[in-house]
Amino acid sequence: MTTRRFPNDFLWGTATASFQVEGAADADGRGPSIWDTFCRKPGAVRNADNGDIACDHYHRVDEDLDLVKGLGVGSYRFSVAWPRIQPTGKGPANQPGLDFYRRLVDGLQARDVEATITLYHWDLPQALQDDGGWVVRDTAERFAEYADIVARAIGDGAARWITLNEPWCSAWRGYEVGDHAPGITDVGQAAAAHHHLLLAHGLATEVLRDATPEVPVGIALNLAALRPGTDDPLDVAATLRMDGNRNRIFLDPLFRGEYPVDMLEHYAGREPGFSVVRDGDLAIISQPLDFLGVNYYSPEIIVDATRRQAAREFGYTVPTRPESHDLAAVGVLSPGAQVTQMNWEIDASGLRELLGRTSREYTDIPLYVTENGAAYDDYVGPTGEVRDGNRTEYLRAHLGAVLDAIEDGVNVVGFFEWSLLDNFEWAFGYSRRFGLVWVDFPTGTRLPKQSYDWYAETIKANAL
Ligand code: IFM
Secondary structure, eight states, X not given: OOOOBOOTTOEXXXXXXXXXXXXXXXXXXXXXXXXHHHHTSTTSXXXXXXXXXXXXXXXXXXXXXXXHHHHTOSEEEEEOOHHHHSTTSSSSOOHHHHHHHHHHHHHHHHTTOEEEEEEESSOOBHHHHHTTGGGSHHHHHHHHHHHHHHXXXXXXXXXXXXXXXXXXXXXXXXXXXXXXXXXXXXXXXXHHHHHHHHHHHHHHHHHHHHHOTTSOEEEEEOOOEEEESSSOHHHHHHHHXXXXXXXXXXXXXXXXXXXXXXXXXXXXXXSSGGGGOOTTHHHHHTSOOSEEEEEOOOEEEEEEGGGHHHHHHTTOBOOOSOOOTTTTEEEEBOTTOOBOTTOOBOOTHHHHHHHHHHHHHTOOSOEXXXXXXXXXXXXXXXXXXXXXXXXXXXXXXXXXHHHHHHHTTOOEEEEEEEOSBOOOOGGGTTSOBXXXXXXXXXXXXXXXXXXXXXXXXXXXHTBO
């Protein structure tokens, strides 16, 4: 096999998010977040799991930073928990919360690892949700204040800022599908939340540039590599609707300063919906970014909702997972698809496709793969090891797709593996393991899996 090298300055990383790993839910003045509330809603999260302890990263941060260092990555991507900084989402900073992140960025600096800091990875302070959450404009303005506090407190330790992680999940899963916090099922609210999240991104970008002018700013989107299940016009049209909601409804405002007309038409009359857009908002949202983060796990194969049976006849598996009913589009699995523990189809070509399309149609700014990885049903074997060759193969294929994209001329400059640790996988609780490091949840003990060693060797070689 020939060796394929990455560019010399390619940035290697690994990632986590506050609610998924920190635990210490009541420590040092942290306020409740919408996910603390959602976890307590009967039936919302598998096994009624919650984030009270999670990986106890809050208390084990030095041990975890040693694991980061052991990988040889250039950067660690983590998120700041807004409710640790402002327990009710507004007002003065909670100093012990800032102290934790100071310790984190100093710990990274001491280990010569850059901090890639996400400001929002879904843990909205519950008090802001009580006032309307992302459906109201005020939340976007509060977010800018919070960004300013964080930037002034730890900005000297930041190598890059990511304003929001996967705002699609916050808006559409949180307010339309309802399988994520705050668990609302209302399309009009989802559309308004969508706009206010993008506005929050824009307002925070201004604030971050002012507080830390030298630190690059970007956003991480879970764009979708979509394919129609068949060439039936209904499936093609359903895929176009999904493309509107998953891709163009973000990329058009961010890079062209406008919402796609088909999506504005689709959501017209859903209140409050896009009627919340005010003059000047799109200029704030579309100010130039320094980089774009793309999170990718799986391609999505789409059929029209009326064609479930037809899809079965074509050999597709039609999962029974929550869908956007409003778009009348259903994600299916290809005949014989290989899947991860999430039941997500494995096909790395979607990553190459997505990076290529983003760069061809929207922007030539640097792209980072800000998340990619796989959940598998790992276990500690009789030799005391976690042999996760499936994860290694998944990563190898997707890193190959990154190299393909680079060879295609796409400006991909880094890759953050998701995730450093097994952690709280949202509505799946602790039942899905994405980590390079096994976490024994009852004791908190960490055990690097074989994929950890493989990733470290790949980084060291800077090659596949
Ligand atoms: O664990 C999540 C992460 O929080 C956001 N992106 C997808 C991951 C896997 O589902």
